[in-house]
Amino acid sequence: MSHILIIGGGPAGLRAAEVASAGGAKVTLCDQKRSVGRKFLVAGKGGLNLTHSEEIETFLTRFDGPAEIWKEALARFDNKAIRAWAAKLEVGTFVQKSGRVYPKALKAAPLLRRWIERIKKQGAIFKMNHRLTGIESGSAEFETPDGTVTIEADAMILALGGGSWPQTGSDGAWVTTLRNAGIMVSPLRAANCGWEVRWPEELLPFLEGQPLKNVVASVSGTPAPGEIMLTKYGMEGGPLYALGPVLRRMAEPTITLDFKPTFTAEKLVSKMESAKRNFLQESQYRWKLSEPMRAILDHFHGPFESAEGLARHTKACRIPLTGPRPLAEAISTAGGIAWSALNESLMIDELPGVFVAGEMIDWEAPTGGYLLQGCFATGTLAAEAALAFKI
Ligand SMILES: Cc1cc2nc3c(=O)[nH]c(=O)nc-3n(C[C@H](O)[C@H](O)[C@H](O)COP(=O)(O)OP(=O)(O)OC[C@H]3O[C@@H](n4cnc5c(N)ncnc54)[C@H](O)[C@@H]3O)c2cc1C
Structure with missing residues (x-):
């Protein structure tokens, strides 16, 4: 034996x-x-x-x-x-x-x-x-x-x-x-870990613990649909886990989020109808953009002077990541x-x-x-x- x-x-x-x-x-x-x-x-x-x-x-x-x-x-x-x-x-x-x-x-x-x-x-x-x-x-x-x-x-x-x-x-x-x-x-x-984002202190009350539901995250053309959870240090969730191997290879990891994957940018613009100003505010009702989504768009890409500009960034909101969470987590x-x-x-x-x-x-x-x-x-x-x- x-x-x-x-x-x-x-x-x-x-x-x-x-x-x-x-x-x-x-x-x-x-x-x-x-x-x-x-x-x-x-x-x-x-x-x-x-x-x-x-x-x-x-x-x-x-x-x-x-x-x-x-x-x-x-x-x-x-x-x-x-x-x-x-x-x-x-x-x-x-x-x-x-x-x-x-x-x-x-x-x-x-x-x-x-x-x-x-x-x-x-x-x-x-x-x-x-x-x-x-x-x-x-x-x-x-x-x-x-x-x-x-x-x-x-x-x-x-x-x-x-x-x-x-x-x-x-x-x-x-x-x-x-x-x-x-x-x-x-x-x-x-x-399969969270990634860090340098959120400004004043945004945290709007972001921490909030989900971004039904988004499509992508990195270098690779899409990952799902739900992202916003945390004090950055973001967690399936799409980030799936994109981790690609993100780790990037010198300056950046993720792109499509907050309205079921609409084209043109469709979003047409839903703005008569709105001529306050596009971000209007998007809450016309596009059903959640508060954390609006806060993120405003911080990284605002202010928005046109419906087209907001629609473009809503479909492709680039967020720089500062690195993965520690191995222990x-x-x-x-x-x-x-x-x-x-x-x-x-x-x-x-x-x-x-x-x-x-x-x-x-x-x-x-x-x-x-x-x-x-x-x-x-x-x-x-x-x-x-x-x-x-x-
Ligand atoms: C929060 C969390 C949730 C997860 N959920 C899932 C899930 O739902 N589905 C899924 O597929 N996977 C999940 N995983 C991953 C999964 O648990 C691991 O992939 C799996 O446990 C790895 O198994 P392993 O046997 O290789 O090692 P481990 O489970 O890590 O076991 C290694 C063992 O080696 C021992 N050891 C280490 N060094 C020494 C040493 N020098 N001498 C003696 N003994 C030593 C350790 O004490 C340990 O008992 C999850 C992981 C975490 C952290």
């Missing part, structure tokens, strides 16, 4: 432990925190979006990184498999109108509890308060309350997560450990172990027998259930490869 050591007890590590123990290996799972799945529980707070129900061909396009590896990983555990898996844990799921899939109770806790029970029943041993500090093929070193401990294994799976929400254990400190072992790691950056992390350091089974070339899974690999995906699905799929692929690994 081979011994597989799994380090990191988030969804990727737990899935790897489940597959490896079901496959007949002796499994030890270590995590630096007192309990596993802390970020999974956080993810469940706003409704655990387990996966998305769209066709697998479209699904595959949501991930960056090598398409062949994603194809392989998702072939082993796709969006249908995750629902069947939850059903076996007696957690029913449903598909929302948007195609997103959630557990019926929305929360993560019941699923996590039953999942851990199943993994333990399959014989896996959990070692908590074990912080990985060093690694080489065949052994890993940990700091524990009882001092330094070395654990040997036939194969290892690292599933140490990204760098957001460090209070859950995903603190990204492993980057130094792996770089010290000679592994290429791209810097960790905030993904982000939903997910871009960057991580470089794909070029891995083979097609997610094994680190420089460390034979050491596999990786989950968010610690250099990939990103939008919100919508793709992040968890990516972690489950890579956890499955890494565990199957670790089971097959022979020195």
Whole structure:
């Protein structure tokens, strides 16, 4: 019986432990925190979006990184498999109108509890308060309350997560450990996160906490429809998360908002009819422009001398962004172990027998259930490869 050591007890590590123990290996799972799945529980707070129900061909396009590896990983555990898996844990799921899939109770806790029970029943041993500090093929070193401990294994799976929400254990400190072992790691950056805008102090009472509903945001011609929430520091919401990868590449990130996507500029002008002045004020009734929309337009592009000028900016209001919110607050992390350091089974070339899974690999995906699905799929692929690994 081979011994597989799994380090990191988030969804990727737990899935790897489940597959490896079901496959007949002796499994030890270590995590630096007192309990596993802390970020999974956080993810469940706003409704655990387990996966998305769209066709697998479209699904595959949501991930960056090598398409062949994603194809392989998702072939082993796709969006249908995750629902069947939850059903076996007696957690029913449903598909929302948007195609997103959630557990019926929305929360993560019941699923996590039953999942851990199943993994333990399959014989896996959990070692908590074990912080990985060093690694080489065949052994890993940990700091524990009882001092330094070395654990040997036939194969290892690292599933140490990204760098957001460090209070859950995903603190990204492993980057130094792996770089010290000679592994290429791209810097960790905030993904699926809010962006900062320098709002003038006097506008904040009109903006903070207000939604911009049914807008289309765009960057360099890429559109992202949805709702944006205005915050003290800037903006949050799906459109910004979706455009994050493009925004991060810009020297001076700027977002363009269409506040009235269902009307052309000409149509807006014609709705002004007899109005000859006070166009911004008139737009409240004639175009149903909300107060925050008017305040933003006035600040960045006002005053408006014509209906045409206001219509043009209403359809394309450019807002300069000063940068992303800090990594600690982000939903997910871009960057991580470089794909070029891995083979097609997610094994680190420089460390034979050491596999990786989950968010610690250099990939990103939008919100919508793709992040968890990516972690489950890579956890499955890494565990199957670790089971097959022979020195
Ligand atoms: C607020 C929020 C909401 C989210 N909602 C969703 C959602 O609805 N749907 C979705 O798909 N995704 C969601 N996500 C993202 C999702 O939770 C993550 O993508 C996922 O948890 C990553 O899984 P992972 O196993 O790779 O890493 P993690 O879950 O981050 O787990 C990593 C584990 O490794 C351990 N670890 C780290 N370093 C060490 C070390 N040196 N030694 C030992 N152990 C270590 C940590 O303690 C942790 O337990 C959300 C994230 C956040 C923050």
